[in-house]
Amino acid sequence: MKISFSEDGAKVYFPRWVEVMEHSASGVTIGNNPMLPGIMHKTWGWPQVHIAFMFKGIPIGYFQALKINRSWVSLPHFDHGGIWVDLKKLNELISNGEGIPVSEQRTCQLLINIIHHVLTKIEDQKVQNGQMIVALEEDDLIKPLEPLTGNRSIVLKCRSKFPLLMHNNPNKVLSTLNLQDSLEAHWEIFAANVRRKIRKAYKKDIQIIVGGAELTKQFYGVYRKNIHQLGSFGLPLRFFSNLMEGYNFGIAKIILAKYNGKYVGSAILLSFLDYAENAWFASLKEGNNRYVTYALHNEMMKLAIKNRCSVYSFGRSTRDSGVHKYKKQWGVSDEVLYFNSTSAITDSNTLYRIAKPVIKILPQGVISIFDGPVSRIIY
Numbered sequence: 001m002k003i004s005f006s007e008d009g010a011k012v013y014f015p016r017w018v019e020v021m022e023h024s025a026s027g028v029t030i031g032n033n034p035m036l037p038g039i040m041h042k043t044w045g046w047p048q049v050h051i052a053f054m055f056k057g058i059p060i061g062y063f064q065a066l067k068i069n070r071s072w073v074s075l076p077h078f079d080h081g082g083i084w085v086d087l088k089k090l091n092e093l094i095s096n097g098e099g100i101p102v103s104e105q106r107t108c109q110l111l112i113n114i115i116h117h118v119l120t121k122i123e124d125q126k127v128q129n130g131q132m133i134v135a136l137e138e139d140d141l142i143k144p145l146e147p148l149t150g151n152r153s154i155v156l157k158c159r160s161k162f163p164l165l166m167h168n169n170p171n172k173v174l175s176t177l178n179l180q181d182s183l184e185a186h187w188e189i190f191a192a193n194v195r196r197k198i199r200k201a202y203k204k205d206i207q208i209i210v211g212g213a214e215l216t217k218q219f220y221g222v223y224r225k226n227i228h229q230l231g232s233f234g235l236p237l238r239f240f241s242n243l244m245e246g247y248n249f250g251i252a253k254i255i256l257a258k259y260n261g262k263y264v265g266s267a268i269l270l271s272f273l274d275y276a277e278n279a280w281f282a283s284l285k286e287g288n289n290r291y292v293t294y295a296l297h298n299e300m301m302k303l304a305i306k307n308r309c310s311v312y313s314f315g316r317s318t319r320d321s322g323v324h325k326y327k328k329q330w331g332v333s334d335e336v337l338y339f340n341s342t343s344a345i346t347d348s349n350t351l352y353r354i355a356k357p358v359i360k361i362l363p364q365g366v367i368s369i370f371d372g373p374v375s376r377i378i379y
Helices: 013-022 036-044 087-093 104-125 138-142 183-189 192-203 213-230 237-246 292-306 322-328 349-361 364-377
Strands: 002-006 048-055 058-068 071-074 130-136 155-160 167-178 207-211 252-259 262-272 275-283 311-318 333-341
Touching: 013 058, 036 048, 036 058, 036 237, 048 104, 058 087, 058 104, 087 104, 104 130, 104 138, 104 155, 130 138, 167 322, 183 292, 192 292, 207 213, 207 292, 213 237, 213 252, 213 262, 213 275, 213 349, 213 364, 237 252, 237 262, 252 292, 262 292, 275 292, 292 311, 311 322
Parallel strands: 048 130, 071 155, 275 311
Antiparallel strands: 002 130, 048 058, 058 071, 155 333, 167 311, 167 333, 207 252, 252 262, 262 275
């Protein structure tokens, strides 16, 4: 294994990796978009790293993370980790002596071990905001798996669809829906009850507005009020401004729902290659009895289909929660979303449970002051 540092910036490095992913048989998620770490770095100042894996001179894997205090996290504030592997290409290249295909889970576990080693070197060399190139040897890929203990000063955290590290939490699920080729065909896959609620939303004079960065403040007005009603801290406005202005390699759209001249629902749709996701979503109490959430999801799926996406993600939720049950009526497929860590996982929900009743009674303007500091350490 040979590790080298590349100074190629976004103009050269990122488009190449997007092209590799686009022509691969392996699927992607929003978390694989190489633009995300830079957007979060601009917002919170976290150091970022991008690691490209090469085998026999051919790109076969990619990883990205940001450093928060002493932890490297892939990826904070998003539903996905930033690890990706071209499994088909890897199996075409590898010759493990027995012709046995390497599984995706085992490959990801091997790469995580290598990533931990690379991060240790990054710490030793005090490299920040870099692109690392890792040239793998066949021995790196077929050696026996060993539990990752390593350097205790390097903490690695990553979301994935597999348990990859010693500590992992499987209490979240990711709900997705396969999109049809046309709006008409997609409408037919909805249950009758879902179609009825979508129709009712439009009959109740809900106005839908679709746009880009120019609608960020309107989106945030609904989002921040909704977060306050739920008794939680939010993400700062500057993050959403940076996201809408800096997103690339896909669409970033804001969808607003308006009723009687007032915004009652808002959402952000992101896409990367053929994957689209409801990344942030808010509905005020005034709009819930008018089925605003159904209209918003319907509009986002229509946008995704028009942009040739084949998957629509409703995002992550706690298994069997009210939000999860809402998503299931759309006919989604669920996938366990693991949060993996080399150190013990602390439960941030305890803080939110304690703070929730206090947040609800304090003015929104007071609570929003803490959005930046809290989102810097809780993700």
